[in-house]
Amino acid sequence: MSQMTTGVTDLDEGYVLTALDRCDSCGAQAYIRVTMASGELLFCAHHGAQFKDKLSATALHWHDESSRLLAEAAR
Numbered sequence: 001m002s003q004m005t006t007g008v009t010d011l012d013e014g015y016v017l018t019a020l021d022r023c024d025s026c027g028a029q030a031y032i033r034v035t036m037a038s039g040e041l042l043f044c045a046h047h048g049a050q051f052k053d054k055l056s057a058t059a060l061h062w063h064d065e066s067s068r069l070l071a072e073a074a075r
């Protein structure tokens, strides 16, 4: 009953970026997937942060797994 409903982002819960997903800017492993009206963009944590200000206004969805970097670094 008290669960947060986030609309379209619910469909995204199971999506995990893999090592095959590469940043569109530098080719590093992507941790951020941006859904735009024109298609999808992939960014590493660095470029995701860099483009977030520009793109977040027009992005339909911002999928950010950069927190996994911290978890993987701790292994």
Ligand SMILES: [Zn+2]
Residues within 6 Å of the ligand: 023, 024, 025, 026, 027, 028, 043, 044, 045, 046, 047, 048
């Ligand atoms: Zn990058």
